[in-house]
Each structure stands twice: as structure tokens, then as C-alpha cells.
Amino acid sequence: MSFESSVVWIRDTLVPRMLEVVPMWKGATVIKCEIAQMAINKDGFASLLFSVDLWLNCDGKRTSDSIIVKIMFFDDKLRAAFQSEKQFANEIHFYSKVLPLFESVAGAQLLFPRYYYSSISSSPEGKCREEDAVIVMEDLRPKGFRLGNRSSLDFDHCVLALKQIGRFHALSYAMKHLDEEAFHRDVVSKILETLNSSEFSSGIGAYNKRVTEALKTLSPENSLAETLQGKVTDPKIFENLITPKEPLAVLCHGDFCRNNMLFNYDEKNKVCDVRLLDLQTIRYASPAIDLSFFLFMNTTAELRKQSWDQLFESYHKEVCGTLAKVLGKPEESLDPCYSLEAFKEDFRQHALYGYIITVTFLPCMLGSDQEREEMTRSWQESFWDVEHMQDLIDRIGGVQATDALVSLVLEMREKSFL
CATH class of the missing domain: 3.90.1200 (Aminoglycoside 3'-phosphotransferase; Chain: A, domain 2)
Known part of the structure; x- marks a missing residue:
């Protein structure tokens, strides 16, 4: 895996998939998509991050969104050391199931960035892939x-x-x-x-x-x-x-x-x-x-x-x-x-x-x-x-x-x- 292959996967596979299932983007078409790998946080150990700026055409209206794509490291030893599969499964469980449950009880609390999409699957024959686990969140940096x-x-x-x-x-x-x-x-x-x-x-x-x-x-x-x-x-x-x-x-x-x-x-x-x-x-x-x-x-x-x-x-x-x-x-x-x-x-x-x-x-x-x-x-x-x-x-x-x-x-x- 490389930066170039990850960019291609995000652009050609992940973004089209999100446009099919994320309610606010359903039916939209891509005008422009800019992808950059984020500098690894000096205190971050367990994932790779990409910033994605999307310009979309939604029913004739031009919109833009900044998102963060989070995927697992490609190093299988690091994945094993940090139990990355379990960690990603926990985070996906939280954003996709737990947070909506909490919000149904207490209303939106503005505790976390907005969650858009996630998926997790097993690698075939132990090969590391981008699609093994992905979480897509709002990029809060444009808001300061x-x-x-x-x-x-x-x-x-x-x-x-x-x-x-x-x-x-x-x-x-x-x-x-x-x-x-x-x-x-x-x-x-x-x-x-x-x-x-x-x-x-x-x-x-x-x-x-x-x-x-x-x-x-x-x-x-x-x-x-x-x-x-x-x-x-x-x-x-x-x-x-x-x-x-x-x-x-x-x-x-x-x-x-x-x-x-x-x-x-x-x-x-x-x-x-x-x-x-x-x-x-x-x-x-x-x-x-x-x-x-x-x-x-x-x-x-x-x-x-x-x-x-x-x-x-x-x-x-x-x-x-x-x-x-x-x-x-x-x-x-x-x-x-x-x-x-x-x-x-x-x-x-x-x-x-x-x-x-x-x-x-x-x-x-x-x-x-x-x-x-x-x-x-x-x-x-x-x-x-x-x-x-x-x-x-x-x-x-x-x-x-x-x-x-x-x-x-x-x-x-x-x-x-x-």
C-alpha cells in the first residue's frame, strides 16, 4: 500500500460509495475532490488520516464539505500490537450505534465531530487494504x-x-x-x-x-x-x-x-x-x-x-x-x-x-x-x-x-x- 494507492481508493471507491449511502449526499455528483495525507500527529499511533475536500453538485446546488478519512496502518505488526481491528470496530460501534442511541435519549450534545460513514471487513490472506476499516468524520479545522x-x-x-x-x-x-x-x-x-x-x-x-x-x-x-x-x-x-x-x-x-x-x-x-x-x-x-x-x-x-x-x-x-x-x-x-x-x-x-x-x-x-x-x-x-x-x-x-x-x-x- 502507498499514499498514491490510498488516494485512488478514496477518490474512486470510497467517495462514490458515500454518495450512495450518506443521506445528505445521496444523488450528488462530484465536481472536484482534493485529497491529502495529514501529517501524523506526533502523539498518534494507531491510524492513517487523510483530509478530503469535496465540491459536490446536489440537485443543481453547489456545496462543499471538508472531511477526514481514517484508515488502519498498513503495517501488520503495528495492527497486531495495537489490536487495530478491535479498536476500529469499537469506534465504528460507538459512532454508528451508541451515539445515535444517546442522542435519542438526550438530544445532540455537540461532543464529537459529525460522523458520516464507516465500514469494516476482514483482510483476505492477511493482506492489508484501505477498505479493511474506514471511518469518515467532519474536518473541524475549517471551523477553527x-x-x-x-x-x-x-x-x-x-x-x-x-x-x-x-x-x-x-x-x-x-x-x-x-x-x-x-x-x-x-x-x-x-x-x-x-x-x-x-x-x-x-x-x-x-x-x-x-x-x-x-x-x-x-x-x-x-x-x-x-x-x-x-x-x-x-x-x-x-x-x-x-x-x-x-x-x-x-x-x-x-x-x-x-x-x-x-x-x-x-x-x-x-x-x-x-x-x-x-x-x-x-x-x-x-x-x-x-x-x-x-x-x-x-x-x-x-x-x-x-x-x-x-x-x-x-x-x-x-x-x-x-x-x-x-x-x-x-x-x-x-x-x-x-x-x-x-x-x-x-x-x-x-x-x-x-x-x-x-x-x-x-x-x-x-x-x-x-x-x-x-x-x-x-x-x-x-x-x-x-x-x-x-x-x-x-x-x-x-x-x-x-x-x-x-x-x-x-x-x-x-x-x-x-
């Missing part, structure tokens, strides 16, 4: 949406993102209240697991090694390093972290991180809107799965120290406000299980999850372009055969990454998250 700061998000960006995920989580609670049987049958039961707990936990020890060594240097007599290493490498602990527990379990985004959201700004360049992307690792679990990863991965230690309560409360207030509105009742009448204290306790019990994912990916996000390229090549060889890339794991992101992770561990101990 863009990625936020790559290193970390400030208070205003965090509040906006947390409110958005709060609205999303509230839809699960609303659906469970209104038709819990349908929620589990049509939403939860169709989600495919993309993580092997045993394999994942065994590999995390290598990523956490730099942290335990730094902790031992800080305080050789302290048992924190050994305690931490024992917890992050225990598959039973990890399995418990991702196991849903009622009544607060929700449909989680699963990769709620700054590289999976686009922000918009007003005329004074103040952030005013956000859309969430990449629902490939959705799972039914504690809301802390999303919250802990977001708060640990996307904020500085200084921001968490200054604004932790405000950030958490902005999320909780949005959950309760959205749920009450959908159910048509005052917030004061919501079940006590939705109290701020209940969410804080649930977070405390699941916060380790956020650290486990952060210790894996924060160094990559802080690393140089060369280090990330080297890591991608290593993952292509074997994602969890970490022995051959221990040196890279230890140095990627440098002192900045190590210091940030050590600071996070000490903070978690202080807050009783460990």
Missing part, C-alpha cells in the same frame, strides 16, 4: 478547531475538557436510568476488549523502572518504590481497576488525552469550545479511568496543586447538571450515589490506572521526534518485548519525564491514591 498545547493544558482548557467528558459520562447514567437493559445489551455488550491485563502489566514494569530507581535515590530506606512497582505490575490489580463497579460505572472514552481533543477559540483567542476524538478504546468502567489519565497526563504538578478541587468539581457539576436535565428533575433530587464525595472516593480507588497509562506514554509525548520514531520502530518489532528497548524506555523524555513522574507518585501518596 485545533489541538491544544502539546506539553500540558492550562486551567481554562482543562475545565472545558472536564465539562465535556462530564456531559459524556452523564449520558451513560441517563441511559441506565431510562433503559438499563438496552444500555447493557446495545452499548456495553458490543465493546471489544483491547487490553490483555497480564501482558500489559508485565510490560509496565519496564516503563516504571526509571521511576522506582529515582524514588530509591530520593529515599533509599523508603518502601514506596517497591510498593509502587508491585502494584503496577500486578495483573489482578490492573484487572480490578478496569472492572466496572455499579452504580458509577460509565462508558469511558478510554483515551481521554489532549491529543484526542480539538479546541476552538473566540476573537480574543480565549478557548471556548472542544470536541472529543478517537473513541477506539472505549470501555465500560469507572469514570476515573478517564479522569485519572487526563488529570495526570495533561496537567502540571503546579496546576494540580493550585486547582485540583476546582477541576474535579467542574467535572462533577457538569455530570449532575446534565443528568438532571435529561431526567427532567432538579439536581437536589438525584440519588446520593452521584454525590461529590462518592465520585472522589471512586477516583481514589481507581487513580492508579491513570498513573499506569501515564508512565507509559508521558515520556513518549515529552520525547524528541527522533526518540518517538525510534520507539515506533521498536513497537513494530514487538510491542511488549520490552527487554530489547529498555535503554530507550529509560531515556525517552529525559530528566523532564522522570521528574514529572516522580512528582506525580509523591503527590498520589500524599492524596492517598496509592
Whole structure:
């Protein structure tokens, strides 16, 4: 597969197919179609993206639309490492089935880009093809949406993102209240697991090694390093972290991180809107799965120290406000299980999850372009055969990454998250 063959497939196969089935484009003819491969997001690992600008003739009226075409990597090793088929199946399930179901209950929430089309099929004889999996979404860039700061998000960006995920989580609670049987049958039961707990936990020890060594240097007599290493490498602990527990379990985004959201700004360049992307690792679990990863991965230690309560409360207030509105009742009448204290306790019990994912990916996000390229090549060889890339794991992101992770561990101990 090549860029040229992908362009031909999008132009000659995908676009005509969409004009047959997408309601707003049915019967239209193509005036012009421009296709470009998008530069791979420095923090994106699991797909190829193409921007497509369409000029169409719809019943004599000229229209234009900008869309994003998302397909799987052509490398079969990367597909296997990231379980790409399952990830694409999850995202397609979300956009084609789950989101319409949520919107039928709560109305359009403007949480995600507009979804147009998707398809998935099996490759013959293991050959990678464009049509193996494709998702077509609205391109929000012409409307001014863009990625936020790559290193970390400030208070205003965090509040906006947390409110958005709060609205999303509230839809699960609303659906469970209104038709819990349908929620589990049509939403939860169709989600495919993309993580092997045993394999994942065994590999995390290598990523956490730099942290335990730094902790031992800080305080050789302290048992924190050994305690931490024992917890992050225990598959039973990890399995418990991702196991849903009622009544607060929700449909989680699963990769709620700054590289999976686009922000918009007003005329004074103040952030005013956000859309969430990449629902490939959705799972039914504690809301802390999303919250802990977001708060640990996307904020500085200084921001968490200054604004932790405000950030958490902005999320909780949005959950309760959205749920009450959908159910048509005052917030004061919501079940006590939705109290701020209940969410804080649930977070405390699941916060380790956020650290486990952060210790894996924060160094990559802080690393140089060369280090990330080297890591991608290593993952292509074997994602969890970490022995051959221990040196890279230890140095990627440098002192900045190590210091940030050590600071996070000490903070978690202080807050009783460990």
C-alpha cells in the first residue's frame, strides 16, 4: 500500500460509495475532490488520516464539505500490537450505534465531530487494504478547531475538557436510568476488549523502572518504590481497576488525552469550545479511568496543586447538571450515589490506572521526534518485548519525564491514591 494507492481508493471507491449511502449526499455528483495525507500527529499511533475536500453538485446546488478519512496502518505488526481491528470496530460501534442511541435519549450534545460513514471487513490472506476499516468524520479545522498545547493544558482548557467528558459520562447514567437493559445489551455488550491485563502489566514494569530507581535515590530506606512497582505490575490489580463497579460505572472514552481533543477559540483567542476524538478504546468502567489519565497526563504538578478541587468539581457539576436535565428533575433530587464525595472516593480507588497509562506514554509525548520514531520502530518489532528497548524506555523524555513522574507518585501518596 502507498499514499498514491490510498488516494485512488478514496477518490474512486470510497467517495462514490458515500454518495450512495450518506443521506445528505445521496444523488450528488462530484465536481472536484482534493485529497491529502495529514501529517501524523506526533502523539498518534494507531491510524492513517487523510483530509478530503469535496465540491459536490446536489440537485443543481453547489456545496462543499471538508472531511477526514481514517484508515488502519498498513503495517501488520503495528495492527497486531495495537489490536487495530478491535479498536476500529469499537469506534465504528460507538459512532454508528451508541451515539445515535444517546442522542435519542438526550438530544445532540455537540461532543464529537459529525460522523458520516464507516465500514469494516476482514483482510483476505492477511493482506492489508484501505477498505479493511474506514471511518469518515467532519474536518473541524475549517471551523477553527485545533489541538491544544502539546506539553500540558492550562486551567481554562482543562475545565472545558472536564465539562465535556462530564456531559459524556452523564449520558451513560441517563441511559441506565431510562433503559438499563438496552444500555447493557446495545452499548456495553458490543465493546471489544483491547487490553490483555497480564501482558500489559508485565510490560509496565519496564516503563516504571526509571521511576522506582529515582524514588530509591530520593529515599533509599523508603518502601514506596517497591510498593509502587508491585502494584503496577500486578495483573489482578490492573484487572480490578478496569472492572466496572455499579452504580458509577460509565462508558469511558478510554483515551481521554489532549491529543484526542480539538479546541476552538473566540476573537480574543480565549478557548471556548472542544470536541472529543478517537473513541477506539472505549470501555465500560469507572469514570476515573478517564479522569485519572487526563488529570495526570495533561496537567502540571503546579496546576494540580493550585486547582485540583476546582477541576474535579467542574467535572462533577457538569455530570449532575446534565443528568438532571435529561431526567427532567432538579439536581437536589438525584440519588446520593452521584454525590461529590462518592465520585472522589471512586477516583481514589481507581487513580492508579491513570498513573499506569501515564508512565507509559508521558515520556513518549515529552520525547524528541527522533526518540518517538525510534520507539515506533521498536513497537513494530514487538510491542511488549520490552527487554530489547529498555535503554530507550529509560531515556525517552529525559530528566523532564522522570521528574514529572516522580512528582506525580509523591503527590498520589500524599492524596492517598496509592
